[in-house]
Amino acid sequence: MADVLPTAFYDRDPARVARELLGAVLAVTARGRTLHARIVETEAYLGPHDPACHAVVGRTARTWHLHGPPATCYVYRIYGLHWCMNAVTLPEGIGSAVLLRAVEPLDALPALRRRRPRARRDLDLTNGPAKLCEAYAITGDHDGSSLVDGPVRILHGDAIADARVRRTPRIGITRAADWPLRFLVADSPWVSRTPTRFPVLPLDP
Template sequence: MSPELLAVEPLAAARRLLGATLWSGPVGMRIVEVEAYGGDPSGPWHDPAAHSGRGRTARNAVMFGPPGVLYVYLSYGMHTCVNVTSGPDGIASAVLVRAGEIIAGHEKARARRPAARTDADLGKGPGNVGSALGITLDDYGAQLFDAASPIRLELGPEITDPAAISVGPRVGVSLAADRPWRLWLPDSAAVSAYRRSPRAPRLDLPA
């Protein structure tokens, strides 16, 4: 399939990635939870929570490029987080892979994630996605639709039933914290828990 299928607005790209398979060598992961992120104020999807929210830097440059490219970064200096760029070339956006189910290469994934109690825990949470797949910062910029790439993405059939996808606010962000750009497959045991950032503004609840 063509990466141009991801050359759409962030939330549409996130929906398209649910059910897709991310391959890293022999390990395959079915994506079951994602978060969409937009870009800088000059683009159509300004997102202050995105790494690209303040503009282009050496770190986030691939977010401003074509869709279907791997964007990786370290969270808390230790967890490699895996993102797929989206949107048209020149407009920043990406989708964070928050959780996935290992469908191939279980032994290698278990060796990388010895603390996982069950197979469902192997790819539960964005840091564990990177660990189970063995993705490192050296994989930054990998062309995910290139058959020769060490990290590859295979899109599955598009999920068209709205009831098959759950939607809610993103996890752990302090800006645009209530934007409903986290999507997941509710029937999967690999979906991570929601945790609101303590730095996010308090929700105004009705009296």
């Protein structure tokens, strides 16, 4: 597809990629059908020198594809229960990525609801990193696949103006807990909750 974000898009500072992925479109293909969703919340993990990044332990079996080339899909299991999906950034061997934290479904709501029967509202289908993976059936099977021509791709979408973007610290981490590397679309109802204690910053301070 001509709209796919090219590898060069990912081969840059992960915080910049995280910002610019807002508004891009996740496209997940399975059994001949493709589902679409707009990305509204992301987090950047900067690499081996970021204490919260999985790359701190080096290139192990788990982090193998995190260290892959830009535009690689890195999927890992968390808390033994859930999956989280990342877009790998920077060149092979660096180990940096952007976590997809929330998306706005653009079609196929009934299919998403079937996979997430316990979601109370539609807004709860995809407003968290593990929720969106469950809704779109993204699992360890996708770990290492290409975001350019694999089963999970990211397409060029609407640009989100700087004025609509906010930054906060990253959620659920203990190390480098104050680094403002979470990016979200301020006026989207599809983002996850921001902890009350978190500062919410404009994009350009």
